[in-house]
Amino acid sequence: MKLDLLILAIAPVVTIILWIYLKDKYDKEPICILSKFFIIGILVSILAIYTEETLIKINIFIGKTYIFYMSFIVAGLVEEGLKALVLIPNLLKEKNFNERLDGIIYSVFLSLGFATVENIIYILFEDPTSAFEVGVIRSIISVPAHMMFAVIMGYYISKYRFTSSKAKKRKYLIVSIILPVLLHGVFDFILMIQYRWSIIVFIAYIVYLWKISLDKLDEYTNNSRKKFLKRHKVIMHKKRKDD
Numbered sequence: 001m002k003l004d005l006l007i008l009a010i011a012p013v014v015t016i017i018l019w020i021y022l023k024d025k026y027d028k029e030p031i032c033i034l035s036k037f038f039i040i041g042i043l044v045s046i047l048a049i050y051t052e053e054t055l056i057k058i059n060i061f062i063g064k065t066y067i068f069y070m071s072f073i074v075a076g077l078v079e080e081g082l083k084a085l086v087l088i089p090n091l092l093k094e095k096n097f098n099e100r101l102d103g104i105i106y107s108v109f110l111s112l113g114f115a116t117v118e119n120i121i122y123i124l125f126e127d128p129t130s131a132f133e134v135g136v137i138r139s140i141i142s143v144p145a146h147m148m149f150a151v152i153m154g155y156y157i158s159k160y161r162f163t164s165s166k167a168k169k170r171k172y173l174i175v176s177i178i179l180p181v182l183l184h185g186v187f188d189f190i191l192m193i194q195y196r197w198s199i200i201v202f203i204a205y206i207v208y209l210w211k212i213s214l215d216k217l218d219e220y221t222n223n224s225r226k227k228f229l230k231r232h233k234v235i236m237h238k239k240r241k242d243d
Helices: 004-024 030-056 063-092 100-124 131-141 142-161 164-194 196-243
Strands: none
Touching: 004 100, 004 131, 004 142, 030 063, 030 100, 030 142, 030 196, 063 100, 063 142, 100 131, 100 142, 100 196, 142 164, 142 196, 164 196
């Protein structure tokens, strides 16, 4: 692969990594642990590739049923399901997972590891005449979509982690898996359906995804800030008391 295409494939991932890392202002996660989750995402993507290839080979559907199968099962269920299957146990035993924002941060890093491999493969096997165009489109749409699905997943895993109610824990755990699968499935379904109006629906859907994911990210960022300020206030109070 040409160097410029490789850079094109990696650039959106690096950009989002820097952005999400800077969002974690008050209690930053260790880079070595973030790197671990990124590498786990790479390994998950390799497993997903072989799983998806197998499901495509045994496909018996045609028409809109085929599109549904490819969108919700091959893409949505396999990719988000495998991410959740690996992310949740690793995240819940991570000692640095000590505030709600951490669930989103680690989830996004794992997902970006996944997206890196996927992006490189898509560009590597694309026709040379259209590889650059595909790379640009994926950097604008597909890589950010992986990030947004990860925000949703991490948001509900954090709710599961920091909720004491057993009933709510069960609900949040289920939602952390099912909702990203459905959102991913709808994303691919609109892209594949190719109706005249689908581009308008797709743009509206992308705006919706950005809205809900940024709202959830901002909610936990504010939660992190409040925790930091409260901790700082306690320390200052103790310091004044000691003086």
